[in-house]
Amino acid sequence: MKTYKQVFAELKQAGRPALIPFFVIGDPDFDTSLEIVKTAIDAGADILELGIAFSDPIADGPTIQKADIRAMRSGMTVAKACRFIRQVKDYRDIPIGLLMYYNLVYQYGTEKFFTEFHKAGVNSVLVADLSIDDAGEIEGPARAAGLDTVFMVTPITAPERMKRIASKTTGFIYTVSVLGVTGSRNELSDTVEGLVARLKKLTDVPVCVGFGVSKPEHAAAIAAAGADGVIIGSRVVSLVEANLDGKQKMLAEIATFLTEVKTAISPA
Amino acid sequence: MKYKGRFGDYGGFYVPEVLISVLEELEEAFFRFYQDERFVAELAMLYKEYAGRPSPLYYARRFSEHVGCKVYLKREDLLHGGAHKVNNTLGQGLLAKYMGKTRLIAETGAGQHGLATAMIGALFGMETKIFMGVVDIERQSVNVHKMKLCGAEVIGVEGGTGTLKDAINDALRYWTAHVTDTFYLFGSACGPHPYPTIVKHFQSPIGKEARQQSLEIIGRLPDMVVACVGGGSNAIGIFSGFVEDKDVRLVGVEAGGASVSSGRHAATLVAGRVGILHGAKAYLLQDEEGQVRDTESVSAGLDYPAVGPEHCLLKDTGRAEYVAAEDEEVLDAFSLLCKCEGILPALESSHALAWLLSQKGKLDADQVVIVNLSGRGDKDVGIVEKHRPMSD
Numbered sequence: 274m275k276t277y278k279q280v281f282a283e284l285k286q287a288g289r290p291a292l293i294p295f296f297v298i299g300d301p302d303f304d305t306s307l308e309i310v311k312t313a314i315d316a317g318a319d320i321l322e323l324g325i326a327f328s329d330p331i332a333d334g335p336t337i338q339k340a341d342i343r344a345m346r347s348g349m350t351v352a353k354a355c356r357f358i359r360q361v362k363d364y365r366d367i368p369i370g371l372l373m374y375y376n377l378v379y380q381y382g383t384e385k386f387f388t389e390f391h392k393a394g395v396n397s398v399l400v401a402d403l404s405i406d407d408a409g410e411i412e413g414p415a416r417a418a419g420l421d422t423v424f425m426v427t428p429i430t431a432p433e434r435m436k437r438i439a440s441k442t443t444g445f446i447y448t449v450s451v452l453g454v455t456g457s458r459n460e461l462s463d464t465v466e467g468l469v470a471r472l473k474k475l476t477d478v479p480v481c482v483g484f485g486v487s488k489p490e491h492a493a494a495i496a497a498a499g500a501d502g503v504i505i506g507s508r509v510v511s512l513v514e515a516n517l518d519g520k521q522k523m524l525a526e527i528a529t530f531l532t533e534v535k536t537a538i539s540p541a
Numbered sequence: 542m543k544y545k546g547r548f549g550d551y552g553g554f555y556v557p558e559v560l561i562s563v564l565e566e567l568e569e570a571f572f573r574f575y576q577d578e579r580f581v582a583e584l585a586m587l588y589k590e591y592a593g594r595p596s597p598l599y600y601a602r603r604f605s606e607h608v609g610c611k612v613y614l615k616r617e618d619l620l621h622g623g624a625h626k627v628n629n630t631l632g633q634g635l636l637a638k639y640m641g642k643t644r645l646i647a648e649t650g651a652g653q654h655g656l657a658t659a660m661i662g663a664l665f666g667m668e669t670k671i672f673m674g675v676v677d678i679e680r681q682s683v684n685v686h687k688m689k690l691c692g693a694e695v696i697g698v699e700g701g702t703g704t705l706k707d708a709i710n711d712a713l714r715y716w717t718a719h720v721t722d723t724f725y726l727f728g729s730a731c732g733p734h735p736y737p738t739i740v741k742h743f744q745s746p747i748g749k750e751a752r753q754q755s756l757e758i759i760g761r762l763p764d765m766v767v768a769c770v771g772g773g774s775n776a777i778g779i780f781s782g783f784v785e786d787k788d789v790r791l792v793g794v795e796a797g798g799a800s801v802s803s804g805r806h807a808a809t810l811v812a813g814r815v816g817i818l819h820g821a822k823a824y825l826l827q828d829e830e831g832q833v834r835d836t837e838s839v840s841a842g843l844d845y846p847a848v849g850p851e852h853c854l855l856k857d858t859g860r861a862e863y864v865a866a867e868d869e870e871v872l873d874a875f876s877l878l879c880k881c882e883g884i885l886p887a888l889e890s891s892h893a894l895a896w897l898l899s900q901k902g903k904l905d906a907d908q909v910v911i912v913n914l915s916g917r918g919d920k921d922v923g924i925v926e927k928h929r930p931m932s933d
Contacts, residue, residue, distance in 0.1 A: 327832065328701065328832040328833040329701065329706060329707075329710055329818060329819070329833050330710075331556075331557065331710050331713045331714065331819070332557040332559075332717075333714075334714065335700070338700055345832065350830055351830055374817075375555055375817045376816045376817040376818060376825070376827070376831040376833075377830060377831045377832075379816060379817055379831065380816060380827070380829070380830060380831030381830070381831070401557055402555045402556055402557055402817070402820070403555060404554070404555075404556065404557075404558050404561050405558075406542065406554065406561070407553060407554075407555065424558065425557065425558040425559070426558065427558055427559040427562075429559070429562050429720065429721075430558065430561075430562065431562070434561075434562075438558075449558070449559060451718075452559060452717065452718050452719075452720060452721075453559070453714070453717050453718030454714045454717055454718065
């Protein structure tokens with residue numbers, strides 16, 4: 274199974290950050306969702322960030338929340354999400370970060386949840402509503418299952434806490450570029466550069482930037498700031514939402530957008 | 542955070558990283574000010590002169606005859622705004638002022654907390670935004686109007702079921718994006734630490750007064766204290782005064798909705814299973830996978846799938862017991878208190894009355910029961926009319 278280490282090392286050689294699109298598993302339905310993910314892989318995704326739908330996604334804005342609702346209405350379950358991961362891995366050996374809310378893990382049984390998803394091909398877990406203060410509840414089971422842990426850093430995280438977050442993180446640091454929830458924005462926060470620079474000084478753990486990355490120019494700015502990866506969520510999910518009645522157009526638009534981003538973050 | 546905010550294993554602060562620093566700031570400010578002489582004096586004055594504390598403990602003679610024991614009502618319905626909510630909004634509002642925040646946001650279900658926040662926003666001259674589910678806006682239009690009269694902006698929340706939990710989701714999201722100047726005035730004794738502790742503290746005058754009034758008026762402690770439980774703020778407020786008095790039975794009454802067995806209810810402690818929602822580990826109404834379930838109740842204020850963490854601990858230790866009252870019983874109790882006492886209880890508080898009525902025949906005539914009448918029912922007249930149309 275391809276690891277983050279391998280991918281980040283390869284990309285260092287290539288001189289560009291990882292392209293990391295985010296999708297909600299099963300949005301708008303299992304089969305279409307799988308086609309979307311395959312399209313993203315073909316368009317050049319280096320790592321996938323995949324979310325499991327939750328009824329009350331407090332860290333997400335309206336775009337992802339609506340995707341969660343679509344996925345749940347189409348009958349997504351934790352077991353189906355696991356099957357989905359296996360099918361993605363059958364298509365391509367690409368590292369997958371899993372994002373979910375804690376209650377889903379807790380109800381399933383943390384050890385069982387992590388073991389099964391790692392077996393299916395997941396590389397890391399990010400629990401959206403679990404900070405490093407309660408990392409103890411997932412760290413042991415994650416390590417035992419062979420999973421990397423991903424935690425978030427925000428523009429208002431104090432340097433001391435950044436260090437602690439980095440010490441708990443084995444996959445990559447998910448850097449939130451703006452204050453707020455997920456969602457497309459016209460302007461990228463001007464704090465990104467400073468934030469990436471501060472993190473880079475503190476840790477060798479790869480730093481990936483997400484939240485509000487919605488244009489190729491944003492991605493280029495993040496690449497220029499020295500980030501190891503660019504996470505694009507709401508923007509690509511909004512392309513799903515905008516094309517619910519036309520699958521081919523949906524896939525084409527996602528492919529086009531990701532290709533543009535890839536070009537923007539690659540050396541000229 | 543300085544403290545873990547746990548009640549047994551319940552509670553905690555299960556929130557996205559971006560909220561950690563602002564919860565830390567809130568925790569630090571609360572513990573800095575809550576015993577500060579100037580803060581305490583200012584809040585005491587506001588409780589007395591603005592809210593109308595202490596609220597009376599009233600012997601409901603005619604209602605008592607229907608129950609078969611001595612029923613006293615802790616009249617939180619007489620406070621300014623018509624409910625116990627003002628205790629908490631004054632306390633947190635004052636804290637916001639001391640912290641130098643310029644904007645208040647709040648979630649609301651029945652609209653009582655929204656109104657109590659809007660009042661305090663007006664009182665302190667702060668910009669106020671109230672998040673409210675569109676379903677609740679529809680069923681509590683009078684309170685929506687009152688909030689607007691007090692200068693608050695009411696933001697309709699369409700996501701999910703359009704009720705209290707969705708309003709909390711959106712308020713949390715807004716807070717996440719505006720943490721520097723915004724104070725989230727949380728309405729119940731649930732949510733992430735430090736809210737359960739803060740809200741309990743500001744609601745504790747209910748219990749302190751009730752205990753003292755009981756000793757003065759009745760000459761002894763009550764045998765039982767009954768309160769309705771949604772998130773659980775009025776209940777934890779009154780329970781806190783008696784929790785050390787081991788002989789006083791504490792009963793929390795949840796919303797049984799259509800019926801607990803039908804699954805259409807909001808009786809979290811009665812029928813839920815431990816989970817994590819809105820930053821806390823607590824009993825939760827959820828499906829097998831952990832997706833949060835829709836709730837149903839005639840009372841918007843109790844229509845919430847989780848519950849405060851301290852109630853979870855009180856349930857597990859057996860110090861308090863939790864039961865449910867169904868909508869039909871609640872409407873009966875509402876009508877009865879109107880007819881025999883001339884007091885319109887909130888539908889939320891009517892749950893406590895309804896359960897007590899169900900105990901008729903099981904209680905001795907000289908037993909003393911205090912019911913926390915947490916709010917008045919003017920806001921519910923339209924709902925009651927819809928369920929029980931009056932003949933001309």
